[in-house]
Amino acid sequence: PYVNTKEILERANKEFYAVPALNINNLEFLQAIIDAGVEEHSPVIIETSEGAIKYAGNGDIKLGAKLFVSMVESYARNVDIPVSLHVDHGKNFKIIMAAIQAGYSSVMIDASEFPFEKNVAETKKIVEIAHSLGVSVEAELGRLVGIEDNVAVESHEAALVDPDEAKLFAEETGVDFLAPAIGTSHGAFKFKGEARLDFARLKKVKDLTGLPLVLHGASSVPEDIKKLAETYGADFKGAKGVPGEILAESVKFGINKVNTDTDLRMAFIASLREFLSKNPGEFDPRKYFKTPKELVKNVIRERLRLLGCSNKA
Ligand SMILES: O=C(COP(=O)(O)O)N(O)CCCCOP(=O)(O)O
Numbered sequence: 024p025y026v027n028t029k030e031i032l033e034r035a036n037k038e039f040y041a042v043p044a045l046n047i048n049n050l051e052f053l054q055a056i057i058d059a060g061v062e063e064h065s066p067v068i069i070e071t072s073e074g075a076i077k078y079a080g081n082g083d084i085k086l087g088a089k090l091f092v093s094m095v096e097s098y099a100r101n102v103d104i105p106v107s108l109h110v111d112h113g114k115n116f117k118i119i120m121a122a123i124q125a126g127y128s129s130v131m132i133d134a135s136e137f138p139f140e141k142n143v144a145e146t147k148k149i150v151e152i153a154h155s156l157g158v159s160v161e162a163e164l165g166r167l168v169g170i171e172d173n174v175a176v177e178s179h180e181a182a183l184v185d186p187d188e189a190k191l192f193a194e195e196t197g198v199d200f201l202a203p204a205i206g207t208s209h210g211a212f213k214f215k216g217e218a219r220l221d222f223a224r225l226k227k228v229k230d231l232t233g234l235p236l237v238l239h240g241a242s243s244v245p246e247d248i249k250k251l252a253e254t255y256g257a258d259f260k261g262a263k264g265v266p267g268e269i270l271a272e273s274v275k276f277g278i279n280k281v282n283t284d285t286d287l288r289m290a291f292i293a294s295l296r297e298f299l300s301k302n303p304g305e306f307d308p309r310k311y312f313k314t315p316k317e318l319v320k321n322v323i324r325e326r327l328r329l330l331g332c333s334n335k336a
Pocket residue numbers: 046072073074075111112208209210211238239240241242243282283284285286
């Protein structure tokens with residue numbers, strides 16, 4: 024069934040596991056996610072960035088939002104696992120409103136680049152509107168920067184979440200789930216040195232807010248996927264993600280939603296490169312997208328098990 028993200032995350036919060044939030048831009052990744060959730064008897068959270076909504080709507084954001092709601096809601100009605108649809112990194116009020124009106128389960132208002140007071144004000148505005156329409160809300164505190172050994176301490180201190188601010192933020196905004204910056208960053212090149220997240224800081228945010236917490240920039244960039252892509256011509260030198268055991272650790276300290284996009288993109292392109300080089304005569308997209316979809320599905324199945332949400336449907 025098509026459910027509200029809050030329902031999925033409240034149970035995860037209570038039972039100490041995490042649910043991956045998986046980004047889509049097209050039909051194929053959605054199919055891979057649904058299949059993974061069904062095969063693992065697991066809830067799944069589908070999320071679309073503002074760029075994805077523009078992409079699907081061919082520039083028309085209302086059309087894009089409606090298209091994603093109808094695709095996700097239709098697939099969700101067809102399976103017996105909980106599925107929700109979320110706006111990732113919402114910054115543009117028009118896009119957030121279009122998504123709420125189209126029927127999204129939840130929205131992120133990302134005002135984390137602004138000073139604390141403005142982040143509170145922006146978030147509060149969205150929370151009031153969204154809650155009046157039964158839509159749940161995610162917000163972010165701190166900025167996504169890797170904790171680099173050589174970067175001066177005060178600069179990454181300034182970027183990471185302040186746990187006391189998080190408590191105040193939760194109280195003042197009524198936000199349903201919170202993304203505390205603890206040292207991750209988006210994309211495939213997250214760390215120059217050792218991957219390190221600030222778990223002490225994360226635990227303080229959890230203890231002070233009690234909210235379901237979101238880890239952004241959580242892709243692992245699995246070594247085998249990176250190698251497969253490079254074997255068939257990709258140049259992913261220096262790509263490094265969050266190791267699986269660190270993801271599992273973050274769940275112990277209170278992470279319940281794990282945003283994952285890069286790992287899906289890497290799996291798809293690695294498998295597509297391999298398929299195309301081995302099948303020079305193929306030109307049916309239902310054929311050349313089939314094995315990439317399979318690999319994305321299997322990467323998601325493994326992540327569902329790692330985060331402890333298999334068999335939680
Ligand atoms: O935190 C994450 C996941 O980050 P990761 O998968 O790169 O680690 N996300 O929020 C996904 C970010 C998606 C960005 O989409 P656009 O390119 O359309 O703007």
